[in-house]
Amino acid sequence: MDRQIHRQRAWKRAGLALLVGMALAAAMASFGAGWFAMLPLVAMVWGAGIALHRAGAVPVIVYHSISPDAGWLPWSQNTSVRPEVFERHMTVLARMGWTVLSREAFQGARARGLRLPAKSVMIHFDDGYLDNWVAAVPILRKYGAPATIFVSSDFIDASQSRRPTIDETPTDWRGYMNAAELRALDADPLIEIACHGADHARVAVSSDIVDTLSEANWRQHAPLFWNNSEDKSRWFEATEPALPYGNLVRQNDSALTSPSWTEAGIETKAVFEARVRASLIRARHLLKDVLGRDIDFLCWPYDRVTNASALIAREVGFETLTGGRGENREGEDPCLLSRTHINDFAAGPGSLWVEELVFRAKLGVAAGHYWWMPVTALARRRRARFLPSPKGPGA
Numbered sequence: 001m002d003r004q005i006h007r008q009r010a011w012k013r014a015g016l017a018l019l020v021g022m023a024l025a026a027a028m029a030s031f032g033a034g035w036f037a038m039l040p041l042v043a044m045v046w047g048a049g050i051a052l053h054r055a056g057a058v059p060v061i062v063y064h065s066i067s068p069d070a071g072w073l074p075w076s077q078n079t080s081v082r083p084e085v086f087e088r089h090m091t092v093l094a095r096m097g098w099t100v101l102s103r104e105a106f107q108g109a110r111a112r113g114l115r116l117p118a119k120s121v122m123i124h125f126d127d128g129y130l131d132n133w134v135a136a137v138p139i140l141r142k143y144g145a146p147a148t149i150f151v152s153s154d155f156i157d158a159s160q161s162r163r164p165t166i167d168e169t170p171t172d173w174r175g176y177m178n179a180a181e182l183r184a185l186d187a188d189p190l191i192e193i194a195c196h197g198a199d200h201a202r203v204a205v206s207s208d209i210v211d212t213l214s215e216a217n218w219r220q221h222a223p224l225f226w227n228n229s230e231d232k233s234r235w236f237e238a239t240e241p242a243l244p245y246g247n248l249v250r251q252n253d254s255a256l257t258s259p260s261w262t263e264a265g266i267e268t269k270a271v272f273e274a275r276v277r278a279s280l281i282r283a284r285h286l287l288k289d290v291l292g293r294d295i296d297f298l299c300w301p302y303d304r305v306t307n308a309s310a311l312i313a314r315e316v317g318f319e320t321l322t323g324g325r326g327e328n329r330e331g332e333d334p335c336l337l338s339r340t341h342i343n344d345f346a347a348g349p350g351s352l353w354v355e356e357l358v359f360r361a362k363l364g365v366a367a368g369h370y371w372w373m374p375v376t377a378l379a380r381r382r383r384a385r386f387l388p389s390p391k392g393p394g395a
């Protein structure tokens with residue numbers, strides 16, 4: 001069942017328990033029960049606490065870029081985390097006794113019906129940024145935390161030149177990992193490289209106009225035309241868009257989950273499915289060429305998925321998919337992972353202490369401790385006030 005429904009129901013039950021507690025306390029007080037009138041209230045607060053905890057959820061926390069300088073990414077505000085904040089998150093996991101599981105460990109335990117540690121978590125990175133190699137992996141190794149890194153095959157950097165390593169301070173944090181780096185990480189038992197589609201593209205889905213291409217906004221809309229770039233992994237070096245300024249930006253969505261709109265009409269179901277199938281097969285083959293092994297784990301770009309696309313993905317050999325709407329509990333499909341996005345400045349500008357608190361709250365909610373939800377809601381509201389979401393699709 002959808003996690004939002006579980007969470008709403010839990011809060012309704014907790015609210016009801018508190019109301020009953022208050023009503024009983026008021027009734028007992030009116031009969032002169034004195035301090036004893038507090039007993040039902042205390043009991044119902046305890047009951048509300050029980051209603052707001054549903055054990056057994058396994059959070060999958062999702063990062064993208066880990067960088068002190070991610071300004072080259074137009075959507076960095078929502079997808080980049082400073083290394084010191086990421087490290088703080090890892091210290092929280094270590095200090096609070098969380099077990100970080102690899103995908104393999106999680107699915108192995110589920111397949112054998114084994115009980116997982118109460119505080120189990122998985123870590124994902126989307127997009128395959130160079131900064132994962134430079135900054136994230138050294139921190140993961142320091143804490144012995146396994147993770148899966150999802151790579152879009154068209155964005156694998158073509159360079160073979162010497163690149164920054166953990167022992168150097170890089171001068172350029174921009175771009176994506178190259179094949180040698182991906183192979184080196186895939187050989188590390190802590191890291192799994194998996195598929196994030198081939199082109200991470202978006203397509204127009206209707207004639208509705210959402211923006212007009214300008215000097216100020218074209219980078220935000222880059223996913224609409226980065227298929228026109230010669231070397232997609234260096235798309236950010238372009239000084240102007242592949243389409244002329246003034247071009248209308250139509251309502252758009254992930255190319256892997258939406259039939260494409262053109263002036264001639266909407267793609268038919270058969271054409272759409274053939275396009276998605278071809279794209280996923282290409283992604284799988286390209287990544288196999290780089291890593292020398294079959295890839296069976298797909299993470300949907302933009303976290304967008306439909307039943308039709310999921311069916312095609314399974315047909316072409318992806319056994320594990322992201323895009324679930326549950327909480328990775330026993331009884332849910334262990335090959336359909338539900339994820340929680342982690343961002344920086346989680347409550348707007350604040351100290352590392354605030355980042356830690358909001359991280360603990362997000363982790364808590366994802367693990368089934370719904371009483372953390374007021375903290376995550378407040379953080380979200382404060383963040384939206386200080387960091388209004390930029391236009392554009394994100395990553």
Ligand SMILES: [Zn+2]
Nearest residue numbers: 126301302395
């Ligand atoms: Zn992505």
